[in-house]
Amino acid sequence: MELALGFEFEESVFAQSRDRGRAGGCEAYTAKRCEPQWFCEDANSEGDVEILTAKKFRGDLAYRQQEFQKALYEYSSCLLLLPSSNIAMRRDVQEGQARCLAHLGRHQEALDIAEKLRNGATNTDHLTTVLNLQFAIYCRLKNIEKKITCLQQLISLHPFNPWNWKLLAETYMSFLQTLPPSFISEMKHLQCKDCTANNHVFQTSPGQFGKEMNLQCHKTLSGRQDVWSTLSTKTTRDNSVSYSDSHMVEGSLHITEECETRDKMKHDTFESWGQEALKDVWIKACASFVRTRLLLQITQLQQSSFALAQNLKVQQETEDKVKDFGLKEESLLLITEVMGEDLIPEKLKEDGQGEIKCVGPSALTSLVTTSAIEFEGKWFKKLQDNLSL
Incomplete structure (x- = not known):
């Protein structure tokens, strides 16, 4: 019976396979052997690729050895020779430049490079790298x-x-631990007004800051303090300069003025956050630790050896930090439930398979244009509503 059109087989399908020798019909391949740090020597090769690779590796080694000026020179000279078509290596070298500049105190130049890399990002891997770079610069x-x-x-x-x-x-x-004393005093006063009007109470046992936290507006009979009073114990110690110490030192007035200026700068920064947001920061911190613990518990199922050991170590550290918040059991259960709502195994598998990689610039930008209000509304709004301050 004849096969329908389109189902004919080529004769070669039934032909006997060719005999192949040990070399598979190809000439023997000899791998190139390189001595350790071969790239530190002047390249004698006329090949552009090897010269560029040597410069890039020299920059990487200098960066690892914390010779940031030398690393910056190597990265810059490499970038001058790189063709515009080699996008991957250009982005890698530019990231190295930005990190060196940040270590050298040239933060604005580093941020400018990071912004260029962000504008040129074409996939989520690019964007992830840029955000990690910007985070490192802002850390410095x-x-x-x-x-x-x-x-x-x-x-x-x-x-x-x-x-x-x-x-x-x-x-x-x-963020909480750097609150200036003047701002804490103001927040205590405002919190008293809020509590008088709303009569909200949220108490915890001894926690993160070494004392029992009680978000009432006043001290109770047992001596509990509100969160701003508790924080002031640390911040006053860290930021204030006592008169008895400073008047004995030449230029004490200058020291005091410098502290006041620094305190005012902090105050302005915290004021921009808004009073209500500041009172909720510690809830966000606790919720984020809980989310960390939940995700580590899920990932440990796929890990072994040193990766699993590191996971379990961080899990224990995170567990200890959550305990330090001293939340009541029902409050902790609520936070765990809210922060784990989307952690369904089937959903996690689908999200992993459907992760966006390459998208258009506008679509890529829209993935991370979420404002702080939108982000915190998505993750923390339910907690803020139920754990009223």
Whole structure:
């Protein structure tokens, strides 16, 4: 019977396979052997690729050895020789330049390079790299607000990455611990007004700051303090200069004025956050730690050896930090439930398979344009409504 059109087989399908020797019909291949740090020597090769590779590796080695000026020179000379068509290596070298500039204190130049890389991003991997770069620069600038923004955008891209959630929780905590005393005093006064009007109480046992936290507006009979009073114990110690110490030192007036100026700058930064947001920061920190723990528990099922050991170690550290908040059991259960609502195994598998990689510039930008209000509304709004301050 004849086969229908389109189902004919080529004769070669039934032909006997050719005999192949050990070499598979190809000439013997000899791998190139390179001595350790071969790239540190002057390249004698006329090939552009080998010269560029040597310069790039020299820059990487210098950066690893914390010779940032030398690394910057190697990266810059490599970039001058790189063709515009080699996008991957150009982005890699430019990132190296930005990191060197940040270490050298040239932060604005580093941020300018990061912005160029962001504008040229064409996939989520590019964008992830840029956000990590910007986060590193803002860490050196100690700009907590910008660090939080970078982490929120990273989480918008990768909501199931436990390390970004851990960094976010730690950044929220560092934000609380740098509150200036003058701002804490103001917040205590405002909180008293709010509590008088709303009669909200949310108490915890001894926690993160070494004392029992009680978000009432006044001290109770048992001596409990509100969160702003508790924080002032640390910030006053860190930021104030006593008269008895400073009047004995030449230039004490200058020291006092410098502290007041620094305190005012902090006050302005915190004021921009809004009073209500500040009172909720510690809830966001605790919730982020809880989310970290949940994600680590899920990922440990796919890990072994040193990766599993590191996971379990961080899990324990995170568990200890959550306990330090001293939340009541029902409050902790609520936070765990809310922060784990989307952690369904089937959904996680689907999201992993359907992760966006290459998209248009406008669509890529829209993935991380979420504002702080939108991000925190998505993740923390339910907690703020139920854990009233």
